[in-house]
Amino acid sequence: MRLLLDRFPDLAQTLWTDEDTVEVRAQGAAIPDLLQRLRDDPELSFWFLADAAAVDYGVDQHFEVVYHLYSDKHPAWLRIRAHVRRSDPHMPTITHLWEGAMFHEREMYDMMGIVFDGNRDLRRIYMSPDYRSFPQRKDFLLPDDAADSPAAGVNPLERPETWDLSRLTEELAPGVVAHVKSET
Amino acid sequence: MTSDVKIPDPLELERAEEARLRSAAGLAPAARTGGEYSGFESVGLPDRPPETEREQELYTLDEGEMLVNMGPQHPSTHGVMRLVVKVRGEVVIDIDPVLGYLHRGIEKLCENATYTTVMTYVDPMDYLASMHNEHAPAIAFEKLFGIKAPKRAEYIRALVVELNRVFSHSLMMGFLALDMGGITPILYSFINRDEVVDLLSAISGQRMLFNFFRVGGVNFDANDEFFSRLGTWRANVVKTIDMSERVITDNEVFRARTIGMGVLSGKDAIALGVSGPNLRASGVPFDVRKAHPYSIYPELEFEVITHAAGDSNARYLQRIAEIKQSIHLIDQIVDKMPHGPVQAQVPGIIRPKPGRAYGAVESPRGLYSVYAVSDGGPNPYRFRMRDPSFISLQAIPKLMPGHLIADTMAVMASFDPVMGGVDK
Numbered sequence: 171m172r173l174l175l176d177r178f179p180d181l182a183q184t185l186w187t188d189e190d191t192v193e194v195r196a197q198g199a200a201i202p203d204l205l206q207r208l209r210d211d212p213e214l215s216f217w218f219l220a221d222a223a224a225v226d227y228g229v230d231q232h233f234e235v236v237y238h239l240y241s242d243k244h245p246a247w248l249r250i251r252a253h254v255r256r257s258d259p260h261m262p263t264i265t266h267l268w269e270g271a272m273f274h275e276r277e278m279y280d281m282m283g284i285v286f287d288g289n290r291d292l293r294r295i296y297m298s299p300d301y302r303s304f305p306q307r308k309d310f311l312l313p314d315d316a317a318d319s320p321a322a323g324v325n326p327l328e329r330p331e332t333w334d335l336s337r338l339t340e341e342l343a344p345g346v347v348a349h350v351k352s353e354t
Numbered sequence: 355m356t357s358d359v360k361i362p363d364p365l366e367l368e369r370a371e372e373a374r375l376r377s378a379a380g381l382a383p384a385a386r387t388g389g390e391y392s393g394f395e396s397v398g399l400p401d402r403p404p405e406t407e408r409e410q411e412l413y414t415l416d417e418g419e420m421l422v423n424m425g426p427q428h429p430s431t432h433g434v435m436r437l438v439v440k441v442r443g444e445v446v447i448d449i450d451p452v453l454g455y456l457h458r459g460i461e462k463l464c465e466n467a468t469y470t471t472v473m474t475y476v477d478p479m480d481y482l483a484s485m486h487n488e489h490a491p492a493i494a495f496e497k498l499f500g501i502k503a504p505k506r507a508e509y510i511r512a513l514v515v516e517l518n519r520v521f522s523h524s525l526m527m528g529f530l531a532l533d534m535g536g537i538t539p540i541l542y543s544f545i546n547r548d549e550v551v552d553l554l555s556a557i558s559g560q561r562m563l564f565n566f567f568r569v570g571g572v573n574f575d576a577n578d579e580f581f582s583r584l585g586t587w588r589a590n591v592v593k594t595i596d597m598s599e600r601v602i603t604d605n606e607v608f609r610a611r612t613i614g615m616g617v618l619s620g621k622d623a624i625a626l627g628v629s630g631p632n633l634r635a636s637g638v639p640f641d642v643r644k645a646h647p648y649s650i651y652p653e654l655e656f657e658v659i660t661h662a663a664g665d666s667n668a669r670y671l672q673r674i675a676e677i678k679q680s681i682h683l684i685d686q687i688v689d690k691m692p693h694g695p696v697q698a699q700v701p702g703i704i705r706p707k708p709g710r711a712y713g714a715v716e717s718p719r720g721l722y723s724v725y726a727v728s729d730g731g732p733n734p735y736r737f738r739m740r741d742p743s744f745i746s747l748q749a750i751p752k753l754m755p756g757h758l759i760a761d762t763m764a765v766m767a768s769f770d771p772v773m774g775g776v777d778k
Contacts, residue, residue, distance in 0.1 A: 188497065188709075188711070189497065190646070191711075193710070217624060218624065218629075218640065220723060220740070221712075221725060221738070223725055223738040223740070225727055225735075225736045225738075226736070238723070238725070240645065240646065242640075242645060245646075247646065247712055247714070249710075268624075268625055268626075268627060269625045269627075269748070269752075270627025270748055271627070272748060273744060273745055273747070273748055274627075274745075290406060291406045291407070292405075292406055293405050293406055293408075294454075295453055295454065296457040296778075297457070298454070299405070305459060305462060306462055
């Protein structure tokens with residue numbers, strides 16, 4: 171950790187640790203350069219990209235791309251968090267450092283809509299090519315499809331009129347009202 | 355025999371014979387409809403412009419090249435995966451895996467589940483390693499919540515996890531042989547698996563989706579039935595594994611189709627993010643149990659096994675060596691298992707403080723990790739899973755060009771991907 175701070179003094183502001191993780195924050199644009207130095211420096215040698223994931227911090231907030239690195243010279247995981255603006259979600263790619271980051275970046279693009287500049291195969295990976303939404307964003311709501319399911323109405327709690335608890339009456343859902351009230 | 359002797363096409367001979375009989379009987383020649391059934395459905399070019407350079411490259415066909423579609427319902431894609439294969443004759447030029455046929459959005463589902471019910475959602479991901487799937491979130495959540503599982507719970511966790519590794523690896527042996535046309539080994543593999551699954555159902559109550567781990571411990575203590583079955587299993591397991599190994603390892607067809615096939619160098623494997631037995635079979639000694647010890651692994655004695663060759667055969671031998679290593683670990687765990695409680699005191703609804711935690715385990719397919727973000731509420735704010743077979747799958751398009759179509763399955767089976775995990 172001291173070595174990390176010697177090499178990258180500007181990261182000291184954001185250093186945070188828990189029992190087995192060292193965490194720093196970095197600017198999105200600086201990520202490929204930073205990761206390359208972490209990987210190629212013989213004393214640091216973070217050679218294994220353990221994970222790359224995106225987090226959505228809400229509609230009026232920002233995205234975050236989180237990298238986890240492993241080095242056999244240091245006992246802790248290294249976590250690097252990069253801030254991505256929600257209005258303009260662009261990040262530089264790291265596929266030239268680790269080819270295997272390709273599927274990570276395609277998944278982040280598919281699920282969160284973060285565009286990785288320089289990635290030569292940024293397609294959707296899980297959803298179909300003509301799909302237009304980004305399902306893991308926090309403003310993507312799951313449709314209430316319970317009312318359309320074949321079992322709708324079998325279980326009183328699945329009837330739409332019982333979802334609003336103030337309108338829940340004993341004849342609509344016998345036995346349920348007392349149960350719900352005892353829980354709340 | 356000179357080389358210009360023509361081998362007659364049996365289909366042509368049959369047609370000629372049929373035409374001769376028809377004309378002898380005074381009938382009109384039979385009408386021909388359609389082509390012959392080929393087993394693969396050929397794919398046309400997509401009806402939209404290519405989105406990326408890579409897609410453009412894949413769908414640009416040179417003279418004599420053709421695109422064929424393998425899957426998603428192909429018996430040897432280990433689930434529902436589709437490969438678009440560019441071929442010249444029978445030689446693979448390029449491969450594009452098309453995923454998502456089994457995508458259930460488990461990460462999104464977990465954001466709407468409580469910390470306890472997340473365990474039920476991660477089970478069907480990598481369904482051959484359900485115990486490992488539960489182990490990583492348990493580690494991450496315990497870090498978030500700031501508690502430790504009791505010692506006995508950690509030992510039971512390590513025990514069930516190693517049992518799970520044994521059956522997962524023994525199934526891989528069978529599936530690898532099955533994809534080369536050997537039917538017998540898979541039967542042995544399923545016998546081996548069934549014995550372990552019975553054991554695990556004695557301790558967890560479930561045969562496949564165990565739902566056994568809890569935040570701060572495990573669901574049930576190891577009971578007498580479990581230990582008596584474990585003793586019986588342990589007495590026979592080395593013999594049964596050896597028996598199924600003898601069927602496969604020295605088989606001539608198996609050796610011809612694995613040795614030197616799909617050679618992945620250690621450097622490429624690291625760049626591609628391949629982990630677990632596949633990485634160790636390329637000579638890189640990276641095992642999360644040693645590299646970043648968790649649970650009780652620092653207290654156990656074992657070495658990181660590697661093989662240098664990096665081909666399909668090395669990946670297969672790696673699995674067999676790891677089965678034996680796991681049995682050795684199980685012996686140590688049972689020997690050292692302490693008494694005590696198996697569940698720490700946790701509230702019914704867990705609300706960790708806002709924070710982040712990363713938990714990683716060595717699953718039978720490699721580094722399986724969970725990154726959980728909490729906002730103080732009863733549900734994880736973000737729940738991210740890194741599935742090893744999803745990442746390892748990227749090696750297939752790199753390895754296959756230049757090989758035959760039939761070897762695609764053989765090499766893919768040696769990576770042992772599970773589509774439930776790939777598609778999440």
